[in-house]
Amino acid sequence: MLKGEIRVPGDKSISHRSIMLGSIAEGKTEIKNFLVSEDTLATMECFRKMGVHIDTRKDNVVVEGVGKSGLKNPEKILYCGNSGTTMRLTSGILVGQDFPSILVGDSSLNSRPMKRIISPLRQMNGNIKGVEDEYPPLEIYPSEKLKGIHYKMPIDSAQVKSAILLASIYAHGQTCIEEKGFSRDHTERMLKCFGADICKTDKLTCIKDNAKLKGQNLFIPGDISSAAFFIVGALTLKGSDILIRDVGINESRIGILEALKEMGGDIEIQNKRIVNYEPIGDIRVRYSKLKGININGSRIITLIDEIPVLAVAAALAEGTTTIRDAEELKYKESNRLNAMAVELNKMGAKVEELEDGLVIEGVSFLKPATLNSHNDHRIAMALNIAALNADGKSHIQRGECVKISFPGFFDELYKLLI
Numbered sequence: 001m002l003k004g005e006i007r008v009p010g011d012k013s014i015s016h017r018s019i020m021l022g023s024i025a026e027g028k029t030e031i032k033n034f035l036v037s038e039d040t041l042a043t044m045e046c047f048r049k050m051g052v053h054i055d056t057r058k059d060n061v062v063v064e065g066v067g068k069s070g071l072k073n074p075e076k077i078l079y080c081g082n083s084g085t086t087m088r089l090t091s092g093i094l095v096g097q098d099f100p101s102i103l104v105g106d107s108s109l110n111s112r113p114m115k116r117i118i119s120p121l122r123q124m125n126g127n128i129k130g131v132e133d134e135y136p137p138l139e140i141y142p143s144e145k146l147k148g149i150h151y152k153m154p155i156d157s158a159q160v161k162s163a164i165l166l167a168s169i170y171a172h173g174q175t176c177i178e179e180k181g182f183s184r185d186h187t188e189r190m191l192k193c194f195g196a197d198i199c200k201t202d203k204l205t206c207i208k209d210n211a212k213l214k215g216q217n218l219f220i221p222g223d224i225s226s227a228a229f230f231i232v233g234a235l236t237l238k239g240s241d242i243l244i245r246d247v248g249i250n251e252s253r254i255g256i257l258e259a260l261k262e263m264g265g266d267i268e269i270q271n272k273r274i275v276n277y278e279p280i281g282d283i284r285v286r287y288s289k290l291k292g293i294n295i296n297g298s299r300i301i302t303l304i305d306e307i308p309v310l311a312v313a314a315a316l317a318e319g320t321t322t323i324r325d326a327e328e329l330k331y332k333e334s335n336r337l338n339a340m341a342v343e344l345n346k347m348g349a350k351v352e353e354l355e356d357g358l359v360i361e362g363v364s365f366l367k368p369a370t371l372n373s374h375n376d377h378r379i380a381m382a383l384n385i386a387a388l389n390a391d392g393k394s395h396i397q398r399g400e401c402v403k404i405s406f407p408g409f410f411d412e413l414y415k416l417l418i
């Protein structure tokens with residue numbers, strides 16, 4: 001069972017954005033509880049290569065902002081590692097620069113789709129190319145002045161929305177983005193915090209051109225996507241009772257809590273407050289008997305990264321859980337629909353893979369197995385929670401990839417395990 005109190009490291013999405021906005025703001029940005037992980041360090045290195053001085057002491061980071069025209073030609077290729085957020089969001093900033101740049105990723109990132117940012121950035125006059133107009137490396141060249149656009153998002157994606165918002169800082173004229181769903185809005189909140197004139201009404205976000213950004217003191221809330229592994233662990237392991245302190249509970253991210261509550265999960269949010277326009281709270285979770293539910297439509301984007309661990313909860317729930325409209329999971333660090341179906345079935349679960357989701361029939365127990373993380377951090381952590389629920393020792397191959405988003409995952413898990 002899991003018992004006790006922990007904190008999870010800072011939110012990955014917000015940590016990336018704090019380096020990006022801190023770099024192009026005027027003056028110093030001091031960041032507390034920054035997520036030190038491979039993905040966020042990739043963002044930090046990219047901005048260091050563009051001449052930004054960034055000082056780190058554990059999870060305290062100080063960024064000496066160079067102002068929006070102060071970035072320098074990196075001369076070398078910008079390496080984004082495994083991080084889609086680094087590549088897509090940084091491209092939004094790079095299309096506004098007067099120097100050329102090339103962004104490349106690891107083998108996983110180099111096979112992820114980029115047309116989704118190339119198209120809108122080109123509409124803004126950005127000079128950006130990819131292999132077959134789709135894959136990295138991305139080449140970005142100086143262009144004539146960027147222009148603001150009104151963009152109707154064809155898919156729900158915070159990375160695409162954020163790339164456009166960051167480019168808008170360099171554009172002439174207002175930019176408006178119309179979304180179908182409610183993708184995470186950390187870029188909007190942080191832009192507001194740094195002084196941009198940005199407003200949101202329901203599904204429409206508009207930002208005035210020529211945003212002037214001023215360095216800030218930031219506290220990064222704990223990452224709800226990291227907390228989700230312990231939440232599902234506590235719900236499924238008999239006798240568990242845990243408290244996770246200082247977690248980000250932004251409305252666009254709490255789909256996982258709502259889904260697990262609907263499944264019968266005993267989850268309580270305490271001590272709610274707002275820091276830097278971001279809501280934070282403590283999450284209390286107790287072991288619960290779960291039942292299957294249907295999840296689809298606009299709910300998917302609010303729990304997009306939590307679907308692997310949600311599949312673990314569903315595999316142990318009573319009845320059937322059907323997840324649809326989640327095709328985007330095929331284009332993450334691995335094909336997450338396929339990875340979870342294949343790996344959970346090795347443990348005796350009953351998971352059917354669909355084109356856009358999973359059908360999971362709950363079983364009363366999972367059996368130990370040799371499992372593969374598919375070199376995907378979310379799959380590795382989800383399978384660890386599944387393995388704790390099995391009677392016997394499982395082996396998870398390539399489990400070290402947790403360092404992409406949560407290097408201390410095993411330490412925190414052992415703190416809670418009794």
Ligand SMILES: O=C(O)C1=C[C@@H](OP(=O)(O)O)[C@@H](O)[C@H](O)C1
Nearest residue numbers: 013085156157158159160304305
């Ligand atoms: O904007 C972000 O920080 C993120 C947005 C999501 O991706 P999409 O925009 O592709 O949905 C999410 O899966 C990713 O982990 C982080």
Ligand SMILES: C=C(OP(=O)(O)O)C(=O)O
Nearest residue numbers: 082083084085305332378
């Ligand atoms: C999809 C993820 O990140 P990214 O797109 O930044 O690689 C993730 O962390 O689950």
